Amino acid sequence: MMTKKPDTPVAIPAANRFSRAARKKPILDPQRPSWATLLMFLLPAVALLIVFRLTPIGISIGGSFTSQSLLGETAFDGLGNYKELFSDPSFWNSVYVTLLFNVIINPLQIFVAFIMALLVFAPGRFLTFFRVSFFLPMTMSTALVAVMWNLLFDPNLGLVNSILAHTSMGRQGFFFDEDQALGSMIWISTWKGAGYYMIFLLAGLFRISEELYEAAHVDGASSWQQLRFITLPQMKRTFLFVFVADTTVNLLFFAPVFIITRGGPNGATDTLMYRAYESSFTFVDWGRALSLSCILLALVAIVACAQMLFFKPGEGE
Amino acid sequence: MKHIKHITLAMAASMFVAGAATADDIELSTIGLSFSDGALAGLLSDAAATTDGITVTSEQLPFGQLFSAIEVRLQARNENPDLFFVDGPMTASYTMRGHLTALDDILPDASEIYTSAALQQGMVAGKLMSVPIESSTVVMLVNNSLFEAAGIEAPTNDPADRWTWEEVLAAGKTISELDESTWGFNFHYSDSPYMALVMPQSNGATLIGEDGVTATGYVDSPKFVEAMSTYAELYNTGIAPAGMYDYSLALELFLNGKVGMFAGVVSDAIAAEGRDGLDFTVAPMPYFEGGTPVTPTGSWHVGINPRTEHPEEAAKLVQALASPEFISAYFDKRANPPVLTEAWDSMSEKLDTPLWTLARYEIQNTAMARPSIGGWLEYDSILRNALREIQSGSDVAERLSAAAVEMNRELKKYAK
DSSP: OOOOOOSSOOOOOGGGTTSHHHHHSOSSOSSSOOHHHHHHHHHHHHHHHIIIIIHHHHHHHHHTTEEEOTTOOEEEOTTHHHHHHHTOHHHHHHHHHHHHHHHHHHHHHHHHHHHHHHHHHSOOTTHHHHHHHHHGGGGSOHHHHHHHHHHHTOTTTOHHHHHHTTSTTOOOOGGGSTTTHHHHHHHHHHHHHHHHHHHHHHHHHHHSOHHHHHHHHHTTOOHHHHIIIIIHHHTHHHHHHHHHHHHHHHHTOOHHIIIIITTOSTTTTOOHHHHHHIIIIISOOHHHHHHHHHHHHHHHHHHHHHHHHHTOOOTTO | OHHHHHHHHHHHHHHHHHTTSOTTOEEEEEEEEOOTTOTHHHHHHHHHHTSSSEEEEEEEEOHHHHHHHHHHHHHTTSSOOSEEEEEGGGHHHHHHTTOOOOOTTTOTTHHHHBOHHHHHHHEETTEEOSEEEEEEEEEEEEEHHHHHHHTOOOOOSOGGGOOBHHHHHHHHHHHHTSOTTOEEEEETTTTOHHHHTHHHHHTTOOOSOTTSSOOTTTTTSHHHHHHHHHHHHHHHTTSSOTTOOOHHHHHHHHHTTOEEEEEEEHHHHHHHHTSTTOOEEEEOOOBOTTSOOOEEEEEEEEEEOTTOSOHHHHHHHHHHHTSHHHHHHHHHHSOOOOSBTTHHHHTHHHHOSHHHHHHHHHHHHTEEOOOOOTTHHHHHHHHHHHHHHHHTTOOHHHHHHHHHHHHHHHHGGGOO
């Protein structure tokens, strides 16, 4: 005869709590852990999340509704910071630049990363050399990359222009040219970042079962058909992660703008992140800086949610 | 046994040295500008050693990061740092935001001991808010070889024969045509208002309204625009290398003999003296015909955080930083014009050269400081962006007009 399991954990009388029998009782019943047990395990992570993530976000949101006097006195300002931002044409230019930058760089960077991943996925000679070479730019600091490409693209003494001067293209302005500055930023960011995302995409490629390709091969599927009907659908989860991570990083793109162009020429690289920095540390306007941070936060959240909906894996993927 | 003896002696010696900074010493924290050899920490420690019971921890940051770092610390509005470096024109900004202590009681004889140009940058509304420790002036370094190759007579170092900007443009154009990698002129800090503002100042333009917050009508005035059109001509016609915002590269270009005329600070001339094969002389900064000779000047100061927990010790350290001994030691590490009037005489052995004679003349006769306004940081940053864009070919009048509107918006918080 089967005995029914009690719905609640058996309470151990206090007197017997340290008895041999009580000690044998597992602390955590894997099938019905108590709330206290769950809390015990979750608390450290939740506490860290609250202290280091949610509290700063809360402070930023609260601070965006305040303004500071020159002497540091904070006063509630309602939507004043937001109203001022929304009526400023240069703010809308920053929104445009940030979105344009992301619309171009995210697909481009992931496309390049995926091509690189495919190239180093197939067995071949010097595979490790190419994998390391593609990943190497990622190991350099962003500041160093910015300085290096700034020197290479220098309009007067840069190596790239020294070469271009001998071609029909002639010298180019790159960061110095209003029409080329954002493109140059996209170039250095892709140069540095594509290898990083290649690693995730490569891991995704390794996850796909070899049997699927073998079956497709037996059925006479071409390489393109294998890519279209096996690789891409099976990579959806990996693409989702890479897209969300890449977009988040690129929406917060900052260091090369700060180091090379400071938002110029003529606002061509004036991203929201740079504007937030400038508002806080140059213009000493913390309320506006926090409002810009909140707008960026909202933008990141909206874009990430949209990407998750768009790339949501279907049944069996 | 002998080794043990040596080790014991070494330990005793190190304990003795360590004992120089006792547990009772008050430690003052400072943030300052980093020198290439990291010498500032030693200079401050030496100054602290002349006082009773004070030691110094020195955080040194490059110019590009110093202002942001100081902003972050000061905005926390706590006792850290006890003292900090102040760029002269920033004195008013820090004062208006309650980040500086008045120093009149600490240095009652300041008006007698400091040079006028340096002292003025530390004064706000008649009060001494920061003490100068070094000042600067700009001279024009002239590459004689390039002038000779271009067949032009080079300017001399006589202020009476000061060149006009029109002469600089003409000579610069000829020199820049010598070959593709040679330029006629360059400013060391080409995107910095510190150097470029000398042009509208020389052309008679006023840099900001009397209220210190109105830029429209000043930054975009006809005289300002006219002067900056010459600046644009320098960079847009290939006379000067546009887009060279790496200051060490700009200096290196002159030191390598690639620039005919180079507006640089005194320490640039000293760097040039050490470069083999470079035939150069110093000349006074150019001015606009019909205008006034003006040279840029600036100074680095030290101020006391009003929230320091050690105001007395901070005051003692400031007094030590105002001593001739400190100024002389500082000069040996960074050869910029001294801020103590008497140092020009007491250090005459070091300063009796054509370079220092010219520098002294300029400081006494033509030096014009940047405006002392609460929003200098904003003014400087906005104008710097405008200068960069003028170099890249923007319309001068339109860009300055846009800069003025931006300045109005950012400076209004300083309106009284």
